[in-house]
Amino acid sequence: MRVLIVHNQLWAHYKSRLFSDISQVFKNKYPQSELLVAQIALYEASRSVMQNDNAVTYEYPYKVLFERSLDSTTTGERRKALFKIFNEFKPDVLNVTGWGDVAQVQLMFYAKSRGVKVVISSESSSLDHSRSWWKEALKSFIVTKANAFFCFGKTSADYLESLGVHAQDIAVRNAAVIDEEIIKSNFEKSKRQLAATAGNEDLVKKFIYVGRQAPEKNLEMLIRAFAKVQQHNKAGTEHWQLLLVGDGPERQHLELLTKELRIEDSVLFAGGFPWYEVPSKLAESDILILPSKSEPWGLVVNEAMVCGMPVIVSEKCGCVPDLVENGVNGFTFHAEKQEELEKTMQFFIDNPEKIKAMGAQSLAKIKPFASEKVAEQMVETFRQLAKS
Secondary structure, eight states, rough: EEEEEEEESOHHHHHHHHHHHHHHHHHHOOOTTTTEEEEESSGGGGGGGGGOOSSSSSOOOOEESSSGGGGGGGGGHHHHHHHHHHHHHHSSSSEOSSSOHHHHHHHHHHHHHOOOOOEEEEEOOSSOOOOHHHHHHHHHHHTTTSEEESSHHHHHHHHHHHHHGGGGEESSSSSOOOOHHHHHHHHHHHHHHHHHTGGGGGGGEEEEEESSSGGGGHHHHHHHHHHHHHHTTSSOOOEEEEEEEEEOOHHHHHHHHHTTOOTTTEEEEEEEEOOGGGGHHHHHEEEEEEEESSSSSOOOHHHHHHHHHOOOEETTTTTTTOOOOOOTTTEEEEETTTHHHHHHHHHHHHOOHHHHHHHHHHHHHGGGGGHHHHHHHHHHHHHHHHOO
16 A cells, blocks of 8 residues: 655744654554655645644654745646655555645546545635635535545535535544644643642633634624623632734734723733744643634644643634534634624632533544544555455
């Protein structure tokens, strides 16, 4: 069995974790088989701040086709490089990343013409953005030619089915993975350090947001909702803060807003951190909030749940059907209804004793998204296709 996976960018740490786990399954179960990940480029221009600083290393067989940004490569360049590595490697199974890259679609049809089985990995859902009938028809024509599919979760699987994909061809429905081992390890280490130095600040509880500070993230509504619930806090020794981790074009506006609302002492702007340092901020906090107006998935929800935290998530986030159960491990709310967000935040302010139990439910619900388990499912799919 020879499997070629095509992926867009090398500097995507969670995908690297998954590829490493896939490689390990190959070594353990099918040592005579070969795997190769063709990384088209180093990074996307929009994520140029990402870098491989070697703080975390992953091991899997890969080849970078262009030592520059993905955005700087042309369709012709990508097509030539992809066809070259395909013909050199001679796979039995080809796994492409979605259907948005013309070069990968062309490679997919070429592979089919050579009798190679094709798997499409999909993160798209109907929540992503508005659709046009002709684009949907084109997507349907493309995707229905694949042999199997790996999806982030229910929303992406449902979208594929709406395009005409048969449910039985969706082999993996829980591919939204993170590096849960590092996330949880760093979280627990930070918790121990905090416990060793606990003082009066231990009485403070925090809502936390992690991500870019951009309009689509709906942070103005989050801050306004927090200001409202602050007015209704119960008197006592506890008080609540809102911690914003990340940076972006809206930061200055949001900082001014907290001053206008007179809550600047309760809203903390922590700035940006490498992904593996984010658990230290989660360790300082109690409930994650992701209020986005649009979010294909929201992997930060996975991160918080792996750390045993309750979550409050906008219904516009693709992870909601799989990961958030109202009243069990958190709450959902309409992204344009501030009063709904206020209500969920007020619940935890009024019932802080519920935080631990609901966090335990998060741990249970995130288990199917463990990277090692997902890797095993993917490799078994590759094996079945190679045999057929």
